[in-house]
Amino acid sequence: MAGSTRDEYDATAALAEFYASRTGVRGLVESGVATVPPLFLAPNSPPPTPLGNTSFVIPTIDLSLPRSATVPLVHAAARTCGIFYVTNHGVSADTIDSALSAVRAFHELPPAVRSAFYSLAPVGDVLYTTYRNDPPRQAATPDAVPVLPWRDTLLISVAPPGPDIGRLPAVCREPLLEYHRVVADFGKKKLGALLSEALGVEAERLVKTMQMEAAAMSCHYYPPCPEPARVIGGMDHTDPYLFTVLAQDSVGGLVVHVDGGDDGGGEWVDVPPVPGALVINSAEVLKVLSNDVYKSIDHRVRVKSTQDSRVSIGVFFNPGDSLLIEPLPELVTLETPKRYRSFTMAEFMESRKGKFGNGSLSINQFAHTCV
Ligand SMILES: O=C(O)CCC(=O)C(=O)O
Numbered sequence: 001m002a003g004s005t006r007d008e009y010d011a012t013a014a015l016a017e018f019y020a021s022r023t024g025v026r027g028l029v030e031s032g033v034a035t036v037p038p039l040f041l042a043p044n045s046p047p048p049t050p051l052g053n054t055s056f057v058i059p060t061i062d063l064s065l066p067r068s069a070t071v072p073l074v075h076a077a078a079r080t081c082g083i084f085y086v087t088n089h090g091v092s093a094d095t096i097d098s099a100l101s102a103v104r105a106f107h108e109l110p111p112a113v114r115s116a117f118y119s120l121a122p123v124g125d126v127l128y129t130t131y132r133n134d135p136p137r138q139a140a141t142p143d144a145v146p147v148l149p150w151r152d153t154l155l156i157s158v159a160p161p162g163p164d165i166g167r168l169p170a171v172c173r174e175p176l177l178e179y180h181r182v183v184a185d186f187g188k189k190k191l192g193a194l195l196s197e198a199l200g201v202e203a204e205r206l207v208k209t210m211q212m213e214a215a216a217m218s219c220h221y222y223p224p225c226p227e228p229a230r231v232i233g234g235m236d237h238t239d240p241y242l243f244t245v246l247a248q249d250s251v252g253g254l255v256v257h258v259d260g261g262d263d264g265g266g267e268w269v270d271v272p273p274v275p276g277a278l279v280i281n282s283a284e285v286l287k288v289l290s291n292d293v294y295k296s297i298d299h300r301v302r303v304k305s306t307q308d309s310r311v312s313i314g315v316f317f318n319p320g321d322s323l324l325i326e327p328l329p330e331l332v333t334l335e336t337p338k339r340y341r342s343f344t345m346a347e348f349m350e351s352r353k354g355k356f357g358n359g360s361l362s363i364n365q366f367a368h369t370c371v
């Protein structure tokens with residue numbers, strides 16, 4: 001992997017060589033790369049994210065407050081930006097820390113051990129990989145994204161009846177299953193009810209009618225990078241499902257694009273780690289169900305450090321596979337007509353393939369009745 005621009009060498013061969021190593025981006029760092037290999041560079045649009053000088057602060061909601069206080073706060077946060085922190089959520093600091101440490105321990109296993117798990121497609125319910133950035137389908141600058149992000153991921157499908165436990169790496173199995181159990185409970189019993197009530201619909205609406213499950217867990221590892229400003233940890237996207245509960249360690253790097261309202265524009269805002277807090281991200285399908293009351297925010301991950309690796313865990317809450325997704329009928333009125341056509345999750349996921357940059361456009365182009 002010599003060279004420092006993508007033009008100097010054959011990206012297809014380099015990609016094949018990278019995947020054949022089966023040790024991910026962490027493997028490059030272990031091998032001592034001093035400059036970023038071209039696969040990770042965006043040729044036309046440099047990835048550094050200019051952070052705005054904004055006074056915008058991601059809201060924090062203390063879930064120990066009475067329901068009469070938290071419901072309006074959740075409504076305001078999901079409506080204005082679609083991302084907020086929760087504190088006093090009932091998931092213990094120990095459970096979060098053990099899960100984050102377990103993810104780090106997996107990604108930092110000796111290369112020969114972790115490479116046994118590395119693949120391009122899931123093996124059962126587990127996928128340890130470096131996701132490829134799909135080339136954008138309709139972008140003005142077709143070559144504007146790096147082929148690869150500076151990140152390795154352990155993705156675990158946790159949909160009922162649960163993963164094949166024997167396939168989960170032993171080093172992280174117990175802490176991750178425990179974390180999933182507790183976060184799934186929190187999401188279904190507390191957060192799902194709060195997000196429903198904050199929409200003015202029955203508390204059980206998301207969990208029962210939408211058959212909501214904490215179906216997948218993304219355990220990301222962002223290795224330190226010799227030239228952090230030249231790479232992107234995670235490309236711009238919106239999360240597709242109902243909502244995400246994200247735990248992050250103390251390194252930071254998640255940024256969200258807060259839109260500029262009627263003035264257009266908008267700016268990138270940091271989502272710094274807050275000790276003990278979980279980040280809640282309301283996602284595309286929830287935006288549709290809410291008939292555009294809730295937002296779904298574009299986000300990306302910057303790599304910040306030449307020294308520190310970063311770990312995060314996203315638990316994704318999904319609707320049942322066979323359901324038709326459309327605005328909840330009780331939110332469709334003469335004044336607020338149905339803003340999205342009905343669709344299935346499979347159709348929506350297919351439509352998202354290869355879409356980067358301004359991710360929220362994806363649902364609008366796909367299903368909005370006013371576009
Ligand atoms: O690592 C992070 O902070 C965010 C990851 C993310 O956006 C995702 O898994 O969808």
Ligand SMILES: [Fe+2]
Pocket residue numbers: 237238239299
């Ligand atoms: Fe995300």
